[in-house]
Amino acid sequence: MFEICSEVKAQEFVEKGFKGKDIGEQMFLKRVALVKDYCKTLTQSEVDNSENETPAQI
Numbered sequence: 323m324f325e326i327c328s329e330v331k332a333q334e335f336v337e338k339g340f341k342g343k344d345i346g347e348q349m350f351l352k353r354v355a356l357v358k359d360y361c362k363t364l365t366q367s368e369v370d371n372s373e374n375e376t377p378a379q380i
Contacts, residue, residue, distance in 0.1 A: 326360055327353045 335348045367373040 323357050323360060326356045330356070 330349050330352050332345050332349060335345045338348075340348050361369075
């Protein structure tokens, strides 16, 4: 997820006409959308670690 989020660059939003704190807000929204899309590709066992013999330590 870090790699996905680190690909979001401010320049994209500057070119779209955003300024100041609006750039940061748009970057945040895009990162959230990218993470949501990524999470849709995960299997349930990847999310809850159910295939592991030992439950995940939280």
